[in-house]
Amino acid sequence: MAQGPASGDLIETDALVIGAGPIGLFQVFQLGLLDIRAQVVDALPAPGGQPLELYPDKPIYDLPAIPVCTGRELAQALLRQIRPFGAGMHLGQTVTALETAPDGRFQLATHTGTRFLTRTVFIAAGVGAFEPRRLKVEGLARHEGRQLHYRVDDPDTLAASDLVIVGGDESALHWAAHFAADGPQRARSVTLVHRRDVFDAPPDLQSRVQALREQGAIRFVPGQVGACEADGDGPLAAVQVNLNDGGSLRLPLDHLLVFQGLSPKLGPVAEWGLAMERKQLVVDTEKFATSVPGIFAVGDINTYPGKRKLLVSGFHECTLAAYAAAPIVYPDRPVLLQYTTTSPKLQQRLGVLPPAP
Amino acid sequence: MAQGPASGDLIETDALVIGAGPIGLFQVFQLGLLDIRAQVVDALPAPGGQPLELYPDKPIYDLPAIPVCTGRELAQALLRQIRPFGAGMHLGQTVTALETAPDGRFQLATHTGTRFLTRTVFIAAGVGAFEPRRLKVEGLARHEGRQLHYRVDDPDTLAASDLVIVGGDESALHWAAHFAADGPQRARSVTLVHRRDVFDAPPDLQSRVQALREQGAIRFVPGQVGACEADGDGPLAAVQVNLNDGGSLRLPLDHLLVFQGLSPKLGPVAEWGLAMERKQLVVDTEKFATSVPGIFAVGDINTYPGKRKLLVSGFHECTLAAYAAAPIVYPDRPVLLQYTTTSPKLQQRLGVLPPAP
Numbered sequence: 213m214a215q216g217p218a219s220g221d222l223i224e225t226d227a228l229v230i231g232a233g234p235i236g237l238f239q240v241f242q243l244g245l246l247d248i249r250a251q252v253v254d255a256l257p258a259p260g261g262q263p264l265e266l267y268p269d270k271p272i273y274d275l276p277a278i279p280v281c282t283g284r285e286l287a288q289a290l291l292r293q294i295r296p297f298g299a300g301m302h303l304g305q306t307v308t309a310l311e312t313a314p315d316g317r318f319q320l321a322t323h324t325g326t327r328f329l330t331r332t333v334f335i336a337a338g339v340g341a342f343e344p345r346r347l348k349v350e351g352l353a354r355h356e357g358r359q360l361h362y363r364v365d366d367p368d369t370l371a372a373s374d375l376v377i378v379g380g381d382e383s384a385l386h387w388a389a390h391f392a393a394d395g396p397q398r399a400r401s402v403t404l405v406h407r408r409d410v411f412d413a414p415p416d417l418q419s420r421v422q423a424l425r426e427q428g429a430i431r432f433v434p435g436q437v438g439a440c441e442a443d444g445d446g447p448l449a450a451v452q453v454n455l456n457d458g459g460s461l462r463l464p465l466d467h468l469l470v471f472q473g474l475s476p477k478l479g480p481v482a483e484w485g486l487a488m489e490r491k492q493l494v495v496d497t498e499k500f501a502t503s504v505p506g507i508f509a510v511g512d513i514n515t516y517p518g519k520r521k522l523l524v525s526g527f528h529e530c531t532l533a534a535y536a537a538a539p540i541v542y543p544d545r546p547v548l549l550q551y552t553t554t555s556p557k558l559q560q561r562l563g564v565l566p567p568a569p
Numbered sequence: 570m571a572q573g574p575a576s577g578d579l580i581e582t583d584a585l586v587i588g589a590g591p592i593g594l595f596q597v598f599q600l601g602l603l604d605i606r607a608q609v610v611d612a613l614p615a616p617g618g619q620p621l622e623l624y625p626d627k628p629i630y631d632l633p634a635i636p637v638c639t640g641r642e643l644a645q646a647l648l649r650q651i652r653p654f655g656a657g658m659h660l661g662q663t664v665t666a667l668e669t670a671p672d673g674r675f676q677l678a679t680h681t682g683t684r685f686l687t688r689t690v691f692i693a694a695g696v697g698a699f700e701p702r703r704l705k706v707e708g709l710a711r712h713e714g715r716q717l718h719y720r721v722d723d724p725d726t727l728a729a730s731d732l733v734i735v736g737g738d739e740s741a742l743h744w745a746a747h748f749a750a751d752g753p754q755r756a757r758s759v760t761l762v763h764r765r766d767v768f769d770a771p772p773d774l775q776s777r778v779q780a781l782r783e784q785g786a787i788r789f790v791p792g793q794v795g796a797c798e799a800d801g802d803g804p805l806a807a808v809q810v811n812l813n814d815g816g817s818l819r820l821p822l823d824h825l826l827v828f829q830g831l832s833p834k835l836g837p838v839a840e841w842g843l844a845m846e847r848k849q850l851v852v853d854t855e856k857f858a859t860s861v862p863g864i865f866a867v868g869d870i871n872t873y874p875g876k877r878k879l880l881v882s883g884f885h886e887c888t889l890a891a892y893a894a895a896p897i898v899y900p901d902r903p904v905l906l907q908y909t910t911t912s913p914k915l916q917q918r919l920g921v922l923p924p925a926p
Binding site for chain 1: 591595598599602620624627628629630631632633634635636637638640643646647649650854855856873874875877878879880881882884885886888889892893906908909910911915916919921
């Protein structure tokens with residue numbers, strides 16, 4: 213599907229929203245109410261952002277008029293709310309390039325080659341794209357995607373091999389148990405490496421792993437990976453673990469699975485020449501515009517006097533940003549404040565009234 | 570229950586919230602998360618504000634992550650959300666007086682005599698207190714509460730009498746049908762006065778009124794009340810209606826019921842010496858503070874560059890105002906941003922975790 217930038221289709225739109233987290237999604241909604249078409253890009257494979265990625269099943273208590281909801285429910289509700297506007301979603305892609313076109317519009321491209329031509333840009337990228345925290349060991353990086361994995365995309369390819377799994381969270385324990393248990397994807401050996409014999413995972417998963425350890429199906433090694441071993445440019449043969457007692461242990465392997473959590477990365481946004489302050493984009497509180505006219509920043513990525521990194525603030529910011537974008541997209545149309553409760557025009561846009569004849 | 574200002578109990582609190590609409594209620598929530606106790610005053614008899622008063626059953630589509638809810642559902646959800654904080658509600662009362670106490674706190678009193686001593690004040694009064702639009706006829710006002718009614722508090726007192734009902738909305742038709750129909754509260758006569766034979770009421774109610782007109786139980790008079798008639802300081806004897814055809818008609822009566830909708834009234838807030846601009850309270854966008862330190866204004870009553878009168882903005886405003894109030898209430902405590910999803914302290918305040926030992 214992904215094509216090079218030169219051959220990728222060019223998508224023309226009124227607004228490009230970078231980030232499909234709660235604020236990016238509500239940005240699409242507020243733009244839609246103002247009849248502004250939007251496209252959305254996000255580095256993650258699914259829309260929902262940080263709440264869905266970091267706490268899909270944990271409760272959020274401070275959304276207005278929602279006494280409690282989970283990160284997953286929040287994402288689902290917002291996706292339902294923006295459905296009438298049919299915004300294009302470009303997931304698993306990060307925006308790499310931003311340029312100004314001769315006609316004043318912005319040209320953007322993602323790392324998979326999707327290209328956009330848009331009148332306005334809304335950066336709703338939160339604290340940045342969430343990426344797996346890499347294991348920093350000399351010479352290891354070049355094995356990523358072949359023998360070094362930060363996520364398991366295809367478990368079949370790992371079956372019947374010698375696995376070393378690094379980490380102490382739910383993902384680490386889930387995959388250790390998965391590949392150690394009887395079944396078609398059982399590994400030849402599973403070694404779990406973590407600095408302490410204490411894990412951050414649901415109790416039932418911890419019990420399953422404990423049982424597999426007692427059966428000898430999982431070997432636990434308390435320590436940290438200190439070095440890796442390969443023959444020249446050849447495959448990864450083993451890692452060396454520095455044990456907590458001061459000794460070290462060589463672990464031969466076919467595959468190394470590392471689960472050290474996610475870490476946000478601001479990425480190319482930092483290189484677009486927008487005014488920044490302590491890694492945040494500086495905006496005003498009237499339009500939530502960056503230092504470049506037509507580019508707005510909303511949610512956790514921006515800063516202004518009084519800023520609090522709260523969803524309730526991001527929702528307000530993207531609302532005012534949408535109003536500020538309207539005269540750019542429709543220079544000849546006055547921007548009116550209308551209410552969804554009383555405006556037939558807004559209800560037509562929402563699809564709850566039939567379109568005007 | 571209501572007592573004079575001199576004898577009324579003095580309620581000490583951290584925060585007084587004026588207005589129990591959606592923003593006033595969410596103000597209580599954000600204050601509660603920061604451990605700031607609040608009391609709430611509202612002119613209406615029930616919390617919920619404008620959405621509940623003006624469109625209890627109509628849909629609102631633009632609340633973040635709530636694809637649709639009614640004014641009533643919004644009020645109910647917010648009341649559920651603030652329940653853990655046990656804020657005192659003082660309804661059917663308008664704040665009349667505001668003074669600064671010698672220790673810098675604010676003293677406020679309502680028209681029924683409730684008195685407050687508070688460190689901070691949050692004006693979340695929307696477009697003001699909603700009051701019935703008065704019928705402006707010379708000499709009529711002095712009959713209010715005896716023979717002139719803008720709401721029906723006790724239908725029994727109106728039974729078996731000659732009623733003139735003015736208005737064309739749902740309330741006017743509801744009470745016309747109510748007092749014209751067979752039953753213990755039936756009036757001796759019901760005359761409905763409205764400038765046109767066109768009504769703004771649900772179809773089934775209009776049909777019921779039409780049937781009662783055909784039976785002679787409701788007399789309809791197309792016109793407007795032009796004068797009233799009383800013997801000196803005595804009771805109201807009749808009104809004179811200017812008919813649409815140019816003539817006039819004298820209608821003797823025991824009670825006059827007037828339903829001309831509600832109109833917002835800013836009230837005494839306008840006289841507290843706070844900086845205003847076109848009937849709005851001027852605030853900054855960092856703290857949403859008025860020109861008097863310790864007094865904040867949030868929601869539709871405030872103004873600042875970019876202001877849009879939207880719920881989503883009011884929710885943000887009252888959140889930042891709560892953070893700005895925290896150092897006033899707790900001068901020695903740093904104000905930390907915590908998340909309800911991860912903070913045990915916030916979850917204790919919300920009552921979802923047991924209190925700390």
